[in-house]
Each structure stands twice: as C-alpha cells, then as structure tokens.
Amino acid sequence: MGTYRKGNAFYKKSNRKNDDPGHRNMIIAITSGKGGTGKTTLAVSLFHYLAEAKNEPVQLVDCDVEEPNCALFLQTEKTGEHRVDIRIPVINPEACTFCGKCHEICAFQAVIMLPPASFIEVVEEQCHGCGACSYVCPEHAITENDREIGKISFFRYREPDDFLEGRLKVGSALQTRVIRELLEQVNSRGTVLLDAPPGASCPVVAVISQADYVLMVTEPTPYGLNDLQIMVETVRQIGKKAGVVVNRTGLDYAPLYAYLQQENIPVLAAIPFHRKYAEAYAEGMILSEAFPEIREMMQSIVKAIGS
C-alpha cells in the first residue's frame, strides 16, 4: 500500500476490491438534505428487494456513522469488527527545544505551547492525526499513539459481509475519516447501497463522491424542498447522476414539484403518506417486505437507475 501511514485513510486512493472491469458494481448513495425524510427506510427496502426478491448480490453500507440505524430493521449476524484509529502525537518536553515549528504548522491549533513554563501539549480532541507536527519536528521529540475514533462492523444478512456499519465513537468529530475507512471495505460485485448521513456537508460529500448514482429522498414540505436544493447543487458540483424519491406524498406542497420539473430532475418513486407505513416502520418492519406496492416501487427505481 505504498508509503502512507497506518490509519491515515484520508490519504489513500480508493482501493475498491473489484476494479476489475468485468465485475464493475453499481454504487448508489441514498441521501437527503433534510433528516427524517426516509433514507434508511428506502435503503433497507431496496436492500431487501435486491437480496430477497431478485436474489442478486447486494451490499448495504450504513454510512450515517453518527447515528447508524439500518441494523434496527435487519435480522443479521455480526461476523467481525475493526477499530478506526488516528495517530495522535505525543510530545516529549525533555527532547523539545520549543522551536515552535509544530505549533505553527498545525492547521487545527491543537498544539498548546508556553516556552517559559517548558509546557507543550497536544489537545487530542482537536487533533486530526495528519502527522504534520511529527514530520516537521527537527528534534524527533514527537511520537504517535493510536486513538480510536470509531468502529467498522461486518454483518451477515444473506451473504457474508453483505451489511456493513460505521459507528463514530462518542466524543469524536471525525465522521469523514470513519466513512472513508468504511468505504474502503466495499467489495460487492453487485449493487452497493450507501445509506448517507443527513445534510450536505463533508461526510455526505465523502459518501457521494464514491457513488455512481445519487438517490435523493425528499418530502413535499418547505423544509424538504430547501434542503433538496442544497443537495442538488452539491451533487451537480461533484458531477453525479441523480434522481429523487418523494416520500409522504399527499401533503402536497406544489413548489417542490415545480422545482423538480424546472430543474429536470427525474422522480423515480412517490411514496404516499399513509398511517400503515408509519406503523410498519415503528415496528421495525421493512416496507418492501411488508407491502407489495412498495416492492413494485423498488423494482421501478432499480430499473430507472440501471437504464
């Protein structure tokens, strides 16, 4: 793997294990600007549809590392787990000459230094583990320790490792780093479904940038539209194909549809706002398993994305 340091997934290029063009998979990111529009509902429904109804190779990856919840809907067996670490510098004040090079280079102001008191220390919570300080230290006074920022878990739903989950450690703010390491594990030869975090910030960009297609879930409300617009701009800047699933139709908010039409964004499915869906969801059921009409929607989504 060349010269990168362990734990610095940030600097690694994508190493999808199936770059062999004969086994090119299709990676679909399921996103929404607004939270609670139905990303996970749609992701597990698509997953169930592909795995059960179509019996196709499929991998579901829960990338919402701050609040992963796909597992709540799936009867799985956990088969493995590994830690995601970053390398945190430890400065030896005995060897340090207080030249200030590490203090100056740190982009996150994580090095606190008071030369008259011979005090120098790294604030761990602020450190992003980039390694710049130990690189510039002329005295070799900086060593590095592993610090856990999250975990990646491997599960078996129908096939080994067909469900993966990233989970950020409470107190850490390095979501993107956990997501990048999680995406290194993607290895399906079939469809890969990435359940993205809400919003449109760095962690979401990290997910979208690995996808071939972005499925944006929205709802017909002013909030749904506002956040969809931000998502559409993000997706366009990254240059990905995208389509929309409108959830909870029937609340109808006309400006959403006017926007979709004006921007020429395809609507791949419209899921009605119905009490029976909410009840099934609350009981942890997968909508495409419980309702044939949802299964049909999954079929048309897969067909539209594939064509």
Added chain:
Amino acid sequence: MIAIPVKKADKSSEMDDRFARCPFFCLFNPETGKIDFEENTAAMAPEGVGPRVAEFLATKGVKQVFSREVGPKASRILDKLGIRVEMVNGHYTLQDILNMLNQ
C-alpha cells in the same frame, strides 16, 4: 496578572457571560493597578477556542481568571498552565470585580 472576560474594551463594560468566546479580555495587574484590554482574536474560530485562549492568556502572564463559565478543554489547559479559575455567580460589571480586587 488577572484576566476578566468583558463585552467591550472599556472600564464601564459588563463582564461577558462566556470565557473563551468573549470579544475582549481585561488584564489587571494587581501590583501596579494597571488595566489593559486585549482583543480576543480567537473568539470567532470554529473550534478549539478554549485551549488557544488559555495559551494566549498564559503568554500574557495571567495567573488568575474570573469567569462565569469555563469549557472543559479550556479548564484542563488552564489548570495545566497553572492559571487559577475563580467562578463568578451572577452578573457583574468589570468595575464590581475590580472593586472587589482592590479591597
């Protein structure tokens, strides 16, 4: 040197409710009675403000801070830098604190 977070760089200012994100610090030298104001340039940074402000105050020779609030990271670094924190309950003006210190 004693540091007090204030809303304005002015003797008539009230204390600021925050520590590391206050706009100015009043630096009071109890030996000479001299009062200075320093702008808190770290106040608007997105994160890691507490430790930076603690470092800044330490370089100014501050040994004691009066504040209504101190965040966990700031508190840890202040402690390590040997700066004592006096917690203040209630709303006071800078003058109230200076009067108390001059007694």
